[in-house]
Each structure stands twice: as C-alpha cells, then as structure tokens.
Amino acid sequence: MGQVYWRKGNKNGIFSLFFRPNIKRSYYVLSGIDDAINKIIKFKFNNDDILYLKSLSIFNNDFLEYLANFHFTGSIRAMKEGTIFFPNEPVVEINAPILEGQLLETLLINEVHFQTSLATKASRIVNSSNGADLIDFSARRTYGTEASLKASRNSYISGFSSTSNVEAGKIYNIPLAGTMGHSYILSFENEFNSYKEFLTEFPNNLVFLVDTYDTIEGIKNVIKLTKDYDCKVKAIRLDSGDIKALSFKAREMLDIAGLNETKIIVSGSMDEYSINKLINKNNCPIDIFGVGSNYGVSADLPVMGCVYKLVETEGRPVSKNSSGKQYLPYSKQVYRYYENNIFDHDIVTKQDNILDKGIALIDQVFDKGDLMYSKLPIDEIRTYVAYQLRSLPEKYKDLDSAEKFNVEVKI
Amino acid sequence: MGQVYWRKGNKNGIFSLFFRPNIKRSYYVLSGIDDAINKIIKFKFNNDDILYLKSLSIFNNDFLEYLANFHFTGSIRAMKEGTIFFPNEPVVEINAPILEGQLLETLLINEVHFQTSLATKASRIVNSSNGADLIDFSARRTYGTEASLKASRNSYISGFSSTSNVEAGKIYNIPLAGTMGHSYILSFENEFNSYKEFLTEFPNNLVFLVDTYDTIEGIKNVIKLTKDYDCKVKAIRLDSGDIKALSFKAREMLDIAGLNETKIIVSGSMDEYSINKLINKNNCPIDIFGVGSNYGVSADLPVMGCVYKLVETEGRPVSKNSSGKQYLPYSKQVYRYYENNIFDHDIVTKQDNILDKGIALIDQVFDKGDLMYSKLPIDEIRTYVAYQLRSLPEKYKDLDSAEKFNVEVKI
Numbered sequence: 001m002g003q004v005y006w007r008k009g010n011k012n013g014i015f016s017l018f019f020r021p022n023i024k025r026s027y028y029v030l031s032g033i034d035d036a037i038n039k040i041i042k043f044k045f046n047n048d049d050i051l052y053l054k055s056l057s058i059f060n061n062d063f064l065e066y067l068a069n070f071h072f073t074g075s076i077r078a079m080k081e082g083t084i085f086f087p088n089e090p091v092v093e094i095n096a097p098i099l100e101g102q103l104l105e106t107l108l109i110n111e112v113h114f115q116t117s118l119a120t121k122a123s124r125i126v127n128s129s130n131g132a133d134l135i136d137f138s139a140r141r142t143y144g145t146e147a148s149l150k151a152s153r154n155s156y157i158s159g160f161s162s163t164s165n166v167e168a169g170k171i172y173n174i175p176l177a178g179t180m181g182h183s184y185i186l187s188f189e190n191e192f193n194s195y196k197e198f199l200t201e202f203p204n205n206l207v208f209l210v211d212t213y214d215t216i217e218g219i220k221n222v223i224k225l226t227k228d229y230d231c232k233v234k235a236i237r238l239d240s241g242d243i244k245a246l247s248f249k250a251r252e253m254l255d256i257a258g259l260n261e262t263k264i265i266v267s268g269s270m271d272e273y274s275i276n277k278l279i280n281k282n283n284c285p286i287d288i289f290g291v292g293s294n295y296g297v298s299a300d301l302p303v304m305g306c307v308y309k310l311v312e313t314e315g316r317p318v319s320k321n322s323s324g325k326q327y328l329p330y331s332k333q334v335y336r337y338y339e340n341n342i343f344d345h346d347i348v349t350k351q352d353n354i355l356d357k358g359i360a361l362i363d364q365v366f367d368k369g370d371l372m373y374s375k376l377p378i379d380e381i382r383t384y385v386a387y388q389l390r391s392l393p394e395k396y397k398d399l400d401s402a403e404k405f406n407v408e409v410k411i
Numbered sequence: 412m413g414q415v416y417w418r419k420g421n422k423n424g425i426f427s428l429f430f431r432p433n434i435k436r437s438y439y440v441l442s443g444i445d446d447a448i449n450k451i452i453k454f455k456f457n458n459d460d461i462l463y464l465k466s467l468s469i470f471n472n473d474f475l476e477y478l479a480n481f482h483f484t485g486s487i488r489a490m491k492e493g494t495i496f497f498p499n500e501p502v503v504e505i506n507a508p509i510l511e512g513q514l515l516e517t518l519l520i521n522e523v524h525f526q527t528s529l530a531t532k533a534s535r536i537v538n539s540s541n542g543a544d545l546i547d548f549s550a551r552r553t554y555g556t557e558a559s560l561k562a563s564r565n566s567y568i569s570g571f572s573s574t575s576n577v578e579a580g581k582i583y584n585i586p587l588a589g590t591m592g593h594s595y596i597l598s599f600e601n602e603f604n605s606y607k608e609f610l611t612e613f614p615n616n617l618v619f620l621v622d623t624y625d626t627i628e629g630i631k632n633v634i635k636l637t638k639d640y641d642c643k644v645k646a647i648r649l650d651s652g653d654i655k656a657l658s659f660k661a662r663e664m665l666d667i668a669g670l671n672e673t674k675i676i677v678s679g680s681m682d683e684y685s686i687n688k689l690i691n692k693n694n695c696p697i698d699i700f701g702v703g704s705n706y707g708v709s710a711d712l713p714v715m716g717c718v719y720k721l722v723e724t725e726g727r728p729v730s731k732n733s734s735g736k737q738y739l740p741y742s743k744q745v746y747r748y749y750e751n752n753i754f755d756h757d758i759v760t761k762q763d764n765i766l767d768k769g770i771a772l773i774d775q776v777f778d779k780g781d782l783m784y785s786k787l788p789i790d791e792i793r794t795y796v797a798y799q800l801r802s803l804p805e806k807y808k809d810l811d812s813a814e815k816f817n818v819e820v821k822i
Contacts, residue, residue, distance in 0.1 A: 001595040004612045013598060039556075052581040058616065098598055105592075109551040110559060118554075140520040141714055143528075144561060145450075147554040148521060170463040181516075183721035184412040186729040187424060187509055201415045205469065211733045240733040293714045302708040303552055310594035318597040320623045325651055 003063045005099040013098035014312040014331045017108060019116070020305030021087035026402030027392065028304075029123045029385055030083045030091055031154050032115030034375045036108055037365060040072050043107065073369040074100050077351075079334070079361045082119075082157060082381040084388040086405050089348055090332045093362065098313065105308050113306035118151055121272075121298040122158035123389060125291055127397050128276040133288040135177045136163035137267060138296030151296045157381050159389075164290070172378055179237045179265065179290075185212045192221045199231055206233045207265070210250075211240045219250055223257040235263040235288065243268070244282050251285040263287035269294055272399055330411060334361045343392050345406035353410070414474045416510040424509035425723040425742045428519060430527070431716030432498035437813030438803065439715075440534045440796055441494045441502055442565050443526030445786045447519055448776060451483050454518065484780040485511050488762075490745070490772045493530075493568060493792040495799040497816050500759055501743045504773065509724065516719050524717035529562055532683075532709040533569035534800060536702055538808050539687040544699040546588045547574035548678060549707030562707045568792050570800070575701070583789055590648045590676065590701075596623040603632045610642055617644045618676070621661075622651045630661055634668040646674040646699065654679070655693050662696040674698035680705055683810055739822060745772045754803050756817035764821070 045067045074096020094101045136155040142148040152168030162177035169176040188194035210218025254262050267290035278284040317329035331351040335358030337344045365373040395403045456478045485507020505512045547566040553559040563579030573588035580587040599605035621629025665673050678701035689695040728740035742762040746769030748755045776784040806814045
C-alpha cells in the first residue's frame with residue numbers, strides 16, 4: 001500500500017479512530033493518547049530497519065530512501081486523555097499525507113485500544129465499589145511488562161487508590177500497597193510466628209493474610225497477636241473461600257476483640273460483577289479490594305471494536321459498504337451538552353460545522369508535524385475522569401443494562 | 412516479606428510454577444522460559460530504584476544495601492521452551508535463598524503465563540485449521556508493543572506460517588505476509604483502479620481485498636484485471652459477510668474464470684472455533700486464515716490459573732490448605748512415557764525419585780547462579796512443538812470435549 005501511495009504522490013487523507021458499540025460497555029474512558037503521541041514523535045526507520053526491508057526484495061530503493069527519512073508531518077486532533085466518550089464517536093483524527101496516516105494505523109489502534117480498554121474496565125470496577133478502596137494487583141496477569149505498567153497507570157487514572165506494582169509506583173508516582181503472600185507464611189513453622197516476625201520488622205504496617213491454613217484460625221491468630229503484643233493491625237486479607245460469609249464473620253470477630261479499626265481486604269478473581277454482588281447486593285463489610293487477574297486483561301471483554309478508517313481524501317468524503325461495517329465519512333467534531341452539570345447528550349458533526357453552546361471535545365494535538373499538546377499530570381487526568389463519572393447519570397453506568405447515551409449525528 | 416526474609420538469614424526455599432486445570436484448555440504449550448531467563452539475568456536494582464525505595468520510608472538501610480547488590484544466585488530447573496504439558500505439572504522450579512525466589516515471582520508468572528497463553532491458543536488454532544495456512548494479524552489488538560511482538564513469536568512457534576508484524580519478522584526472522592487494507596481501496600475513485608495501481612507496482616505479489624463495496628463485484632473486478640492485463644493473482648481476501656457462502660461462491664467464480672491457483676484468504680474475528688466450523692464442519696474452500704483480534708489476547712481465555720508456590724524450605728515440604736487452592740509439596744520432576752511414538756502418560760514425582768524409561772522433562776537452567784542453558788533457535792522450537800502435537804492423540808486435542816491426559820502423581 002505504502003509504495004503505491006508514495007508513487008502516486010502521497011496525497012492527503014483523513015483517518016478517524018473510533019470504537020464500535022458493544023453490549024458489555026456503555027461508555028469508554030479514553031486512554032493511550034499521551035503514550036501514542038510519544039510513540040509518534042519517535043516513529044522512525046533506523047538503518048537496520050531499512051536493511052531488513054531491503055532484504056525482503058519487495059520495495060523500490062527510492063521508496064526505502066523516503067522511509068529512511070520518515071517523520072510525521074501531518075496534523076492530529078484528539079479528545080484529551082481521560083475523556084469519557086461513546087460508541088461511534090471519533091476520538092482521534094489524522095489529517096496527513098495518506099502514507100503517514102497509514103503507517104501510524106497499527107500503532108494508534110494498539111495504544112488507544114488497550115489503554116482505553118483498561119481505563120474503561122477500571123472505571124466500571126470503581127463504579128461498582130461504592131467507595132471501597134481498590135488496589136491494582138494485576139502485574140502477574142498482564143501480557144508482558146509494558147502492559148503491567150500501563151494497567152497500573154490506567155487503574156489509577158480511573159480511580160483505584162494504589163498499586164502493588166513497585167515499578168509503576170516509581171514511574172507514575174502512584175501510591176503503593178500490598179500484603180504478604182502465602183509463601184511468606186508457609187516459610188515459617190506456623191502462622192502465628194510468621195505474624196510475629198512481621199510485627200518485629202514493621203510494627204506500624206501490619207496487614208495480615210489469614211487464609212493460608214484456615215481463615216477463622218488466621219483471624220484468631222491476628223487477634224491473639226494484638227492481645228499479646230498490644231499492636232495495631234491495619235487490615236487482614238481474605239483470599240479464598242466463601243467471601244460473603246467470611247467477611248461478616250471476620251468483621252464480627254474483629255469488632256468483638258475491639259479491633260474496630262482493622263480493615264478487611266478481599267482479593268481473588270475480583271471484578272465489577274463480583275464486587276457489585278458483595279458490596280451492593282449483600283452489604284458485605286469489605287473496606288478494600290485487591291483486583292488483579294480479571295482487570296489486567298479486561299477479562300470479560302479483552303477485545304473491543306476499535307477501528308481506524310479513511311473518512312476523507314482530498315476533500316472527497318469516503319466510507320465503505322462492507323456488511324455490518326459501515327461508518328461515518330468526513331472529518332468530524334464531537335460536542336458535549338450538559339444540563340445542570342450532568343451529561344445530557346452529544347452531537348457528532350462535520351469538523352467545519354461549528355456549533356455553539358456545546359463543548360468541543362476534539363482538540364489539536366499536532367499541527368503539520370508540530371506538537372501543540374502538553375500532557376496533563378496523572379493526578380489531573382484522574383481528577384478529570386472522576387469529575388466526568390460524577391456527571392454521568394447512573395442509568396448510563398449500570399453494569400448489565402445501561403441505557404444508551406444520546407449521541408445525535410448531524411452530518 | 413523481603414525484609415523479614417533478609418533479617419531471618421534468607422534461608423533456602425523451593426518454589427514451583429504450574430498451571431491449574433481449566434475446562435477450556437486440555438494441554439498447554441510452554442513458552443516464555445527463554446525470555447524469563449533473559450529478564451532474570453538482568454534483574455537488578457539501579458540507583459534510582461534504591462532511591463525510590465528509600466523515599467518510601469519503609470525499609471531498613473542495610474536491607475536496601477543488600478538490594479543494591481542483588482543478583483540471582485540460585486538454581487532454576489524448567490521444562491524447555493515449546494514443551495507440551497498438562498495441568499498441575501510443575502514447569503519451573505526455583506531453588507534459592509527464599510528472598511530471591513520471592514523477588515522473581517511476578518516476573519516469572521507474568522512471562523510464562525502470557526507467552527504460554529499465546530502459544531497454547533495459537534496451537535489450538537493450528538489444530539483446527541486442517542493444514543490451511545495461518546497468518547498472525549494480531550498487532551493492533553495486543554496490550555502494547557511488547558505483547559504484539561510476543562504474539563507473533565508464539566504464533567510462529569505453534570505453527571502459524573507468517574505474520575503481518577514487520578518488526579516481529581525482523582526480530583524473530585518470521586516470514587511476513589499481509590494484504591492491502593480497506594483504506595487503500597477507498598483512497599481511489601473506484602476499486603478497479605486501486606487494483607490496477609497495485610498491479611503496476613507489484614506485478615508478482617497480487618493479493619486483493621474484495622469486500623470494500625460488494626464482495627461479488629470485488630471478485631469480478633479481480634477477474635476482469637486478470638483478463639485485461641494477463642496477470643496472476645495469488646489470492647483474494649474476504650473480511651466480512653457470510654464467509655461460508657462467500658468462500659464457495661468465490662471459489663466457483665475464480666475456477667470458472669480459470670483462476671484455479673488463486674487462493675482464498677479469510678479474516679475477521681477468526682479463532683479455533685470459527686475456523687473449525689468453516690474448515691472441518693462445512694468444508695469451505697479456504698486456503699489461508701488471517702487471525703488477529705481473538706488470538707492476540709487469547710480472547711476466550713485471557714487469564715489462566717498460573718501460580719507459583721513455595722513447596723519446600725530447608726528440606727521441609729510445605730503446602731497450604733486454602734479452600735480449593737491446595738497443591739503438591741516437594742521439589743519435583745515430570746516423566747513422560749511414549750507408546751509407539753505417541754504420548755501415553757506422565758508421572759509427577761519427587762525430584763530425587765529417579766524413574767527409568769520415561770523422559771525427564773525438567774532440565775537444569777541455572778545452577779547456583781550460573782546459566783546452564785542455551786536457547787534453541789525459533790525454528791527448532793517450532794519443529795519441537797509440531798513433533799509433540801503430532802504425538803498427542805486427537806482425543807486430547809478436541810476443542811470442546813477433550814479427554815483428560817493421564818498424569819499420575821507418585822509423591
């Protein structure tokens with residue numbers, strides 16, 4: 001494709017990135033824009049790359065020469081990191097020599113799809129938690145190290161309070177949290193001694209895992225520790241068994257022992273569905289959830305319909321007819337309308353059709369190769385997401401049967 | 412945990428990594444060992460890391476000093492890259508000062524889980540394809556760039572023939588394949604002209620996407636091109652609509668036009684289930700599948716129960732009782748028994764219990780910090796996987812109702 005574009009003079013094209021509707025997601029939290037921008041700035045073909053492409057004996061030498069000097073010279077407009085958006089709304093638009101837009105396709109879809117997938121999943125988990133604290137425990141279950149760092153980043157953006165990923169804590173300045181593992185307890189002759197040694201080392205940071213041998217006995221050992229050594233236990237962690245029953249029992253035992261301030265952490269295949277059931281349906285006295293496996297790969301929906309389509313070329317609107325895969329032509333803008341600080345509706349229209357009153361969500365990021373954008377600090381993105389989530393009525397956030405948000409198309 | 416281990420003298424521990432049973436997978440293809448080894452060799456705390464840990468005001472300065480000088484000094488035994496294994500069989504065992512084993516936990520689980528997940532998924536897709544070629548199209552749907560490269564690598568290890576990920580082709584020496592996208596066709600005034608321009612540029616590499624406007628018209632345009640310009644078309648690609656009906660119709664149209672050698676490529680949410688249905692249930696005349704979205708995140712099972720447990724410490728066997736999470740203690744070996752070159756059964760036993768006849772699957776990788784392992788070239792891993800898959804009877808590979816392979820435990 002690229003070599004044909006190049007030989008034909010590399011005329012202009014406008015590409016639009018958007019997400020198709022999915023029954024499992026009623027809204028999306030945009031993420032990956034900031035990292036995509038960094039990757040676009042660095043997008044180059046080095047000597048090794050050119051030698052490799054040459055070795056394939058497919059490409060024209062002049063075309064490879066063009067690639068050797070490649071850097072992005074086009075314009076990009078995008079919603080800003082953390083914006084809540086809806087199906088079929090354009091979130092990124094590239095206006096560039098068509099080959100440049102084409103070369104960025106995989107990079108842009110990859111980065112925006114996977115980070116949006118994570119930020120959206122995290123936001124659903126936050127919505128279901130009714131104020132319980134959430135810790136990101138996903139590092140072991142993500143697809144690689146890069147993915148684990150981004151999972152932590154997106155959990156924090158969407159409202160988790162901390163992560164157990166120390167590297168992510170360092171890179172993104174996210175608060176750290178974690179608890180001992182079963183292997184720690186098993187390395188001692190008995191559970192009580194393992195707690196006692198932890199107390200010796202960290203008297204002000206006591207969080208105990210209680211299910212290694214028997215949860216009730218584990219809680220008794222914690223209580224005995226507080227009696228024997230007059231210490232304060234911040235929290236206990238339940239990681240297996242009948243969590244609903246055990247959380248009530250644990251709360252009762254802790255309260256009777258006077259440990260009213262000791263919190264209960266729950267982990268083990270948690271996600272928005274299980275948290276909703278425990279917290280909202282059963283009123284379980286759980287203060288904190290550690291969320292890992294089902295978050296780090298967005299397990300109930302690991303793949304979303306994020307696509308990148310040519311919508312205009314040299315002023316001519318384009319679209320395709322492929323069965324079930326039609327989309328809106330033209331370069332576009334999305335306007336958001338609030339009523340009393342609450343999301344009311346959006347309008348998608350042509351970019352040059354300026355509407356008043358609504359807030360235009362798509363801003364300039366690159367202007368003919370020049371970066372026009374400055375990244376927000378992660379805490380500001382987090383605040384922006386939280387503000388929008390408060391402004392999005394509950395009926396659009398229901399886990400299973402959310403109403404469809406009103407997005408009008410005026411093309 | 413680490414600081415307590417350190418203060419208590421960092422005694423020895425043996426950790427075992429294994430996968431729990433899952434109804435959706437009857438066997439696993441081990442991957443990630445080679446990359447995990449590379450990461451273990453590089454596992455260090457640099458100055459920035461130590462300063463960050465110090466800033467948390469949690470750790471003892473002497474402990475941080477220990478971390479600043481950390482490198483792996485223990486022993487590791489593992490099955491080799493590409494080995495087919497079964498639930499609950501140990502695949503990696505670490506024998507090391509307990510803190511070292513603990514520090515590697517997340518790294519090891521992450522790398523081995525995600526790459527094994529991909530290699531296993533790819534192998535199921537290969538099994539279902541009945542000899543049709545498979546192209547990895549997953550780059551846009553993986554969780555990041557690192558994951559996309561590893562997705563290509565694992566697809567090739569398990570028997571895919573090529574990848575559309577050019578960077579992966581370069582790094583791993585995997586054959587490249589790909590086709591034009593819809594945007595290419597849309598950038599021209601009409602489909603026929605887009606084909607004609609492609610012919611001008613790549614007369615010997617003609618693969619055409621035919622569903623942009625109307626699949627039947629697209630095929631007619633391809634046939635017209637071969638008549639008008641006397642060219643050979645390698646393949647056409649169907650990406651939407653009723654694939655079963657369209658593949659038969661396309662084959663018929665191509666054959667009538669004398670294009671018997673033009674192959675049919677199918678893409679669009681393909682996985683082992685859809686390929687099995689098209690190829691084995693309906694005998695569709697499809698030569699090649701492009702597999703992307705559902706492969707790159709192992710969409711039907713993105714998370715598997717890959718765990719890492721302390722099994723022995725200073726000669727004492729250990730296990731935990733947590734509800735539903737019991738496991739086998741002791742350092743172990745797995746022996747495989749063949750009958751007439753066919754997998755017959757495995758035996759899991761204590762490491763020091765040497766059995767005759769069976770093939771011991773777990774080899775030394777590190778011996779007290781010294782690397783004892785040399786990586787196989789990717790093509791040898793691929794050959795090894797293919798050999799084992801041929802040796803694994805069909806009844807253990809059925810997509811939905813595979814028999815359980817006989818793994819005896821003799822502890």
